[in-house]
Amino acid sequence: MPSRGGRFVVRGGRRLRGEIRVSGAKNAALPMMTSALLTREPVILEGVPDIEDVHTQAALLRSLGATVEWEPAAHRMTIVADTLTGAALPTALAQSVRTSFLCLGPLLARTGTAALSRPGGCNIGERPVNVDVRGLAAMGAEIVQQDGAYIAQTRGLQSAAIYLDYPSVTGTENLMMAACLAEGTTVIKHAACEPEVVALAEHLTRMGAMIHGAGTPKIEVLGRESLYSARSRVIPDRLEAGMFAIAAAITGGDVGIRDVVPEHLDAVTYKLRECGVEVLEYEDRLEVRRRRPLRATEIQAIHYPGFPTDMQAPFAVLMTQAQGTSVIHERVFENRLLYAAEVAKLGARIDVESQVTAHVHGPIRLRGTTVAALDLRCGMALVLAGLAAEGTTVVEGAGHIRRGYEQLPERLVSLGAELEAVA
Numbered sequence: 479m480p481s482r483g484g485r486f487v488v489r490g491g492r493r494l495r496g497e498i499r500v501s502g503a504k505n506a507a508l509p510m511m512t513s514a515l516l517t518r519e520p521v522i523l524e525g526v527p528d529i530e531d532v533h534t535q536a537a538l539l540r541s542l543g544a545t546v547e548w549e550p551a552a553h554r555m556t557i558v559a560d561t562l563t564g565a566a567l568p569t570a571l572a573q574s575v576r577t578s579f580l581c582l583g584p585l586l587a588r589t590g591t592a593a594l595s596r597p598g599g600c601n602i603g604e605r606p607v608n609v610d611v612r613g614l615a616a617m618g619a620e621i622v623q624q625d626g627a628y629i630a631q632t633r634g635l636q637s638a639a640i641y642l643d644y645p646s647v648t649g650t651e652n653l654m655m656a657a658c659l660a661e662g663t664t665v666i667k668h669a670a671c672e673p674e675v676v677a678l679a680e681h682l683t684r685m686g687a688m689i690h691g692a693g694t695p696k697i698e699v700l701g702r703e704s705l706y707s708a709r710s711r712v713i714p715d716r717l718e719a720g721m722f723a724i725a726a727a728i729t730g731g732d733v734g735i736r737d738v739v740p741e742h743l744d745a746v747t748y749k750l751r752e753c754g755v756e757v758l759e760y761e762d763r764l765e766v767r768r769r770r771p772l773r774a775t776e777i778q779a780i781h782y783p784g785f786p787t788d789m790q791a792p793f794a795v796l797m798t799q800a801q802g803t804s805v806i807h808e809r810v811f812e813n814r815l816l817y818a819a820e821v822a823k824l825g826a827r828i829d830v831e832s833q834v835t836a837h838v839h840g841p842i843r844l845r846g847t848t849v850a851a852l853d854l855r856c857g858m859a860l861v862l863a864g865l866a867a868e869g870t871t872v873v874e875g876a877g878h879i880r881r882g883y884e885q886l887p888e889r890l891v892s893l894g895a896e897l898e899a900v901a
């Protein structure tokens with residue numbers, strides 16, 4: 479059983495109704511925080527979610543000599559990396575999150591040296607970093623692996639034309655940040671197009687960077703001598719918005735989701751509608767309700783603008799309530815269907831084929847029992863299953879969920895769910 483951070487106890491069968499505001503996006507806030515390593519001047523971020531991964535990233539930045547001021551009520555973070563006291567990340571901290579590796583590009587660009595261990599994060603596949611390492615090597619960094627750590631140095635990063643073997647989100651962000659302080663114009667081809675990459679590019683531009691093409695597969699970065707102070711707002715979390723949409727759908731509820739960018743959720747909205755869920759889109763708001771039985775569908779989880787891999791487990795849980803057999807293909811990570819065995823403990827019928835395809839048979843009456851959050855999105859999927867299940871579902875390992883969702887029990891309760899966090 480995972481030991482991370484207590485459990486959530488969910489009593490199912492309540493229809494969710496009301497309005498909810500979406501938090502700032504974890505996967506945008508973390509790289510934006512790391513960008514502060516590129517300048518001596520303050521970086522001020524608004525709308526930062528109060529979640530564990532943000533505090534771990536803040537601890538990593540502090541370990542390098544940055545000061546990080548956190549104002550929880552305002553969700554504001556001010557980071558000043560005026561003088562960096564080191565370029566080596568503490569191993570345990572670096573291994574606890576994937577985004578520790580985002581420090582590599584900025585540290586090399588700013589100080590010419592960096593030492594950090596292989597990053598950690600959710601256990602959903604191998605999660606290599608070859609895209610980052612090869613790209614930085616093409617820019618003139620010398621990177622060697624020693625006892626599980628990457629030791630990197632450079633006499634100065636140069637521009638390069640880089641083709642990414644895979645449009646890695648972290649890889650694209652790392653290279654884009656490094657290129658901001660490299661000499662000349664760096665071209666990144668086959669870049670990730672995720673909204674979080676665009677948000678980082680816009681933030682770096684506010685810091686004085688010259689970036690073109692973010693959001694397309696070809697990004698050009700004209701290096702500058704230095705970057706400056708900037709204040710940015712973190713974009714809304716599309717994955718959290720999608721989670722609330724599924725919570726509304728799975729409980730036959732009616733929820734208004736505020737502070738969203740509907741376009742970021744296009745793939746999810748399309749699939750929800752295909753299954754019979756009503757989704758109304760407004761400028762920065764969605765209304766999600768379900769009045770009819772759900773229909774089965776097919777999902778390909780792939781990079782943006784495809785259906786997000788992070789929504790794959792929650793959607794599979796929704797499909798346990800749909801008429802027919804849904805097919806879900808995971809095409810990003812090679813081990814992201816582990817949740818199926820946990821959802822099956824609630825009575826779901828999910829057949830997993832070759833680790834990457836799930837056949838979800840429905841509709842099934844789920845019945846509460848004790849299950850384990852194996853990672854962040856698995857944990858969220860289990861909470862959603864608990865909302866639909868008869869009786870009480872206990873989700874162990876709630877700490878995984880706190881890594882990425884702020885005040886989840888309280889917010890679901892505000893929509894009418896019966897849910898409590900237990901130590």
Ligand code: EPU
Nearest residue numbers: 505605606607608609610644645646647648788810811854
């Ligand atoms: N890949 C490579 N080589 C690399 C890097 C990645 O082959 O050097 C492959 C991976 O094996 C994987 C795929 O590329 O198959 C995607 O990896 P990517 O690097 O794009 O993912 P990431 O940057 O590690 C981010 C999010 C994930 C999200 C993925 C995909 C952050 C902090 N994390 O991860 O979010 O699932 O992109 O969209 O931005 C989560 O929030 O729960 C989460 C896991």
